Amino acid sequence: MTEPVCVRFAPSPTGHMHIGSARTALYDYLLARKTGGRFILRIEDTDQKRLIPGAEQEIIDGLHWLGLDWDEGPDKGGPHGPYRQSLAKEIYLEHARQLIANDRAYPCFCTSERLAALRESQRQRKENPRYDGTCRNLPPSEAARRMAAGETHVIRFKTPKEGSTAAVDLLRGEIRVENGTLDDFILVKSDGLALYHLAAMVDDNRMGVTHVLRGAEWLSTLPLHALVVRAFGWREPVWCHLSVFLKPSGKGKMSKRDSAQTATEGHSIFIRDLREEGYLPEAIVNWIALMGASFDETEDVFSLEELVRRFDLKHLNPSPAAISYEKADHFNGTHIRLLSVEDLTALLKPVFEKAGYAADGERLRKVAAAVQVRIVTLDDAVAMGGFFFHDEVHPEAHDLVGKGLTTAQSADALRAARELLAAEPEFESAKDEAALRALAERLGYKPGVLFGMMRAAITGQTVSPPLFASMEIIGRKTYLARLEAAEELLRKMVG
RNA sequence: GCCCCCGUUGUCUAGCGGCCCAGGACGUGGCCCUCUCAAGGCCAAAACACGAGUUCGAAUCUCGUCGGGGGCACCA
Numbered sequence: 001m002t003e004p005v006c007v008r009f010a011p012s013p014t015g016h017m018h019i020g021s022a023r024t025a026l027y028d029y030l031l032a033r034k035t036g037g038r039f040i041l042r043i044e045d046t047d048q049k050r051l052i053p054g055a056e057q058e059i060i061d062g063l064h065w066l067g068l069d070w071d072e073g074p075d076k077g078g079p080h081g082p083y084r085q086s087l088a089k090e091i092y093l094e095h096a097r098q099l100i101a102n103d104r105a106y107p108c109f110c111t112s113e114r115l116a117a118l119r120e121s122q123r124q125r126k127e128n129p130r131y132d133g134t135c136r137n138l139p140p141s142e143a144a145r146r147m148a149a150g151e152t153h154v155i156r157f158k159t160p161k162e163g164s165t166a167a168v169d170l171l172r173g174e175i176r177v178e179n180g181t182l183d184d185f186i187l188v189k190s191d192g193l194a195l196y197h198l199a200a201m202v203d204d205n206r207m208g209v210t211h212v213l214r215g216a217e218w219l220s221t222l223p224l225h226a227l228v229v230r231a232f233g234w235r236e237p238v239w240c241h242l243s244v245f246l247k248p249s250g251k252g253k254m255s256k257r258d259s260a261q262t263a264t265e266g267h268s269i270f271i272r273d274l275r276e277e278g279y280l281p282e283a284i285v286n287w288i289a290l291m292g293a294s295f296d297e298t299e300d301v302f303s304l305e306e307l308v309r310r311f312d313l314k315h316l317n318p319s320p321a322a323i324s325y326e327k328a329d330h331f332n333g334t335h336i337r338l339l340s341v342e343d344l345t346a347l348l349k350p351v352f353e354k355a356g357y358a359a360d361g362e363r364l365r366k367v368a369a370a371v372q373v374r375i376v377t378l379d380d381a382v383a384m385g386g387f388f389f390h391d392e393v394h395p396e397a398h399d400l401v402g403k404g405l406t407t408a409q410s411a412d413a414l415r416a417a418r419e420l421l422a423a424e425p426e427f428e429s430a431k432d433e434a435a436l437r438a439l440a441e442r443l444g445y446k447p448g449v450l451f452g453m454m455r456a457a458i459t460g461q462t463v464s465p466p467l468f469a470s471m472e473i474i475g476r477k478t479y480l481a482r483l484e485a486a487e488e489l490l491r492k493m494v495g
Numbered sequence: 496g497c498c499c500c501c502g503u504u505g506u507c508u509a510g511c512g513g514c515c516c517a518g519g520a521c522g523u524g525g526c527c528c529u530c531u532c533a534a535g536g537c538c539a540a541a542a543c544a545c546g547a548g549u550u551c552g553a554a555u556c557u558c559g560u561c562g563g564g565g566g567c568a569c570c571a
Contacts, residue, residue, distance in 0.1 A: 012571050047570050112569060119568090128497050129567065154569055172500065181498055181567095189569040196571055220499050220566040243501085244565065250506080253565075290520085294508050298519045317508075319501045320564050327507070327521050337534075374533040384532085433530090451530035463532045 004037035005211045009063075009070070010200065012044040013055035016270040017062040019323070020215065020245045020254065023288040027213050027242065029068040030289075030311035040207055041073030043084040044200065046193050062271040066281045067304050072207075080207040085199050092194030095202050095232070096155045096187050104231040105187055107143050107153040108135040131156065131184045155188040157197070157228065167226035169219065170240040171318040177223045185224060197221070201228045209237050216241040216318075217253075240313055243292040243321050245269075250322040267325045274328075278351060278378030280339075283332040292321040301334055333376045344368045348381050355382040357389035366473045370465035385465065388474060393460030393482055397493060400456050400486050402449040410453055411490035413443055417454055418483040426476050429468035457486030 009025040011017065032039035041063070043056055060075060072078025082088045099105035108131070119129040135143070136158065147153060159182045166176035187198040194202070204212060218225075219241045229236050245254045254269055268274060274284055285304055289295070294317070295302060295310040302310070336344065345361075345368040352359035359367070371385045387393050401410045420439055424432060440450040455467050458479050464470060471479050 010571090014571075044571065050570065108569095115569085123496090126496060169500090175499070177498065183567080186569055191569075193569090195569070200571090215565095215571095216500070217565055217571090222499090241500085246564075248506085250563080252563095291507065294519090296519085297509050300508090300520050317501095321508090322506060324506055324521065330521055333534085373535090376533095436530095446530095448530050455531060459531095461531085465532085467530055 002035045004035045005031055006038045006040070006208050007032050007211050007213060008040040008042050008204065008207060008209050010042040010044050010203075010214075011059050012047065012050070013059065014047070014050040014052055015055060016272060017055075017059045018254070018269040018271065019274075019284070019288050019291075020269070021059075022062065022066060022271055022284070023245075023291065024213055024215065024242055025063055025068055026066065026285060026289060026307075027311075027313075027316070029070075030308050031211060031213070031313065032071075033308045034311045037210075038072065038208075039070045040078070040080070040209070041070040041075075041083065042203060042207070043074050044196065045084060045086045046195065046199050048086065048191075048193070058272060062275075065271070065275055066285055085203065086193070088199070088203070089193055091206070092199050092202055093188065093192065096194065096198060099157070099187070099231060100155065102231070103158065105155050105157050106136055106138065107147050108156045108184075108186075109146060109151055109153045110134055111152075128181070133184065136184060152190050154186045154190050156184040157187050157224070157231075159184050159224075159227065165223040165227055167222045167236070167239060169222065169318075170238055170313055171316055172219075172241070175219065175222050182224065182227075187228075197224060197228060201225055201232075201234075204237055205229070205232070205234045211238045211240060211313075213240050213242060216244045216320075240316070241318075242316065243318055245291065246320050246322040248323055248325060253320075254323065267328075269323070278380065279328065279332050280335045280347075280378070283328070283335040286335065287328045287331045290327075291323060292317045292319075301331070301338075329376045336375060336378070337373060339372070341365060341369045341372070344372055347378055351378045351381055352386075352389065355386065357382075357386065359389060363388065363473065370469050370473065374465065384463075387459045387461060387464070388470070390460070392485070393458070395456040395460045395486060395489075397489060399462050400453055400490055402445060402453045405445070405449070407490050408494050411487050411494065413445065413450055414453055414457060414483055414487040414490065416443065417450065418480060418487065421476070421483070422480055427468070427471045427479070429472060433468050453486075454483070458482045 007028040009021075009028045011021050029039055031037070041060075045051055045056075056074070063070070070076075072080060072083065074083040096105060100107065115131070118132055122129050135156070160179045162179060164176050164178045165182070166174050168174050185197055186195055188194050203209075222239060222241070226236060246252060247254050268277070271284070275281070282303060285307070286302055289302065289307055290300060293315050295307065295315055339347070342365070345365045348368050349359055349364060352364070367381075367385045367388050371381050375381050375384055400414070401407055402413060405413070416439055417436060420435055421427065421432065436450065437447045440447040443450070451467050452462075455464055456462060458467070458474065459470060
């Protein structure tokens with residue numbers, strides 16, 4: 001059995017929570033629960049300019065919706081606070097000072113204008129944009145004097161110029177880079193707030209994080225982070241970089257802009273949209289868990305509990321994965337079918353209400369059962385079963401005309417069916433289906449042709465739950481009325 | 496441009512030197528079931544990027560090539 005780990009999910013509240021970060025959080029959760037370890041939620045809000053109001057709450061809501069919970073976080077406290085980086089400014093500053101004292105970092109007084117100009121000229125000379133080291137070798141006394149004088153400055157890491165740095169990624173093995181290609185990256189901004197490179201390392205250490213799960217876009221900065229951790233003399237966490245999610249086309253990383261486009265095309269990468277569209281949290285969990293991983297040779301439908309049982313970082317795949325909405329739909333349909341009718345009924349109630357239908361208990365239960373195997377999202381239930389709650393239905397005239405029949409013949413058939421049903425008490429499919437089939441035969445039509453006309457008349461749709469089950473649900477009075485209305489419509493057309 | 500990573504069917508993947516003329520799933524096509532649509536069942540097409548090695552033997556190891564992706568901010 002594995003040792004208990006400590007993991008953290010550390011999103012920055014700068015936008016909607018998407019499936020990429022949801023998957024990172026999921027894996028954090030699975031690893032923590034699997035090993036009996038700790039799962040921390042930490043908000044990385046050091047970039048005050050990019051903050052979006054409400055984003056933090058959306059993250060918390062999204063995680064809860066997915067069924068994930070954590071042991072420590074800004075909302076529930078814990079022994080390692082603060083869990084919001086904007087509140088830990090002093091802590092980072094102290095660590096930065098410590099690095100300066102040890103000659104592993106230095107204050108840099110260059111203005112961002114100068115740096116921008118520097119980058120520009122480097123680009124024109126086709127050189128790699130990099131800090132030129134102007135302040136790197138300032139005499140310590142001068143640096144201290146200028147800092148004390150309150151001169152605006154950032155703090156940079158003193159990256160070694162010789163040799164190479166290697167760090168181990170769990171999924172890929174050793175990642176090694178020449179130190180000469182590394183920059184003297186900034187640790188603390190001129191406003192005194194730390195950047196990710198410092199803040200995350202400090203927090204991971206003070207929170208006792210043993211395993212860092214993060215997106216593969218961090219892979220190229222891994223050596224930097226290893227250097228920072230080592231400069232402090234801390235033990236390194238296990239680094240595990242998760243594969244990036246690619247657009248469905250497989251061309252390029254899923255970005256905010258693309259997501260806006262896919263949203264207009266009916267699919268979104270944002271958790272709250274998926275929720276709004278009628279996706280089940282267990283389906284989304286199942287879907288994202290399997291993007292870039294596999295937990296069984298032949299099975300692929302798993303509950304959260306089952307995922308906890310099976311989870312192992314060894315099952316993760318390092319290569320980029322194109323997201324597939326077809327698969328999301330498949331999992332959603334599968335999980336809807338896995339629901340008990342009671343649970344589906346409860347889930348469908350607000351969906352019908354949102355569509356303007358007052359869906360009552362027993363009737364809704366029957367509708368849920370009728371609709372269960374033929375919806376992909378909860379919202380589909382409205383299109384499939386809305387007619388159960390309408391007062392009237394408005395079928396297309398041409399759908400009321402049986403295949404190969406004239407309008408008059410169709411009206412006659414509808415009347416015959418209505419009269420047959422009117423002679424009976426409440427509809428019983430076992431008995432009345434046979435009668436209707438006999439009627440079709442007597443009329444010389446295939447049963448399906450008659451049923452098709454009746455379906456259009458009663459449901460107003462060409463696609464619906466089974467006709468007879470629908471009739472039982474909707475009731476004698478209603479189906480007789482709709483049959484009659486349909487017949488009238490056809491008579492009017494005949495003239 | 497520089498640095499890093501990845502490379503099994505259209506897509507997500509299993510595979511970690513012989514069990515593989517490559518398994519599962521989505522999607523696609525066909526059949527069955529059937530009052531429509533689904534669901535379900537059965538079947539089919541579909542892949543080891545390429546080239547050199549290493550080895551008795553390679554999808555599995557090495558190198559190169561070619562593809563793809565990521566990163567190069569006082570963002571995370």
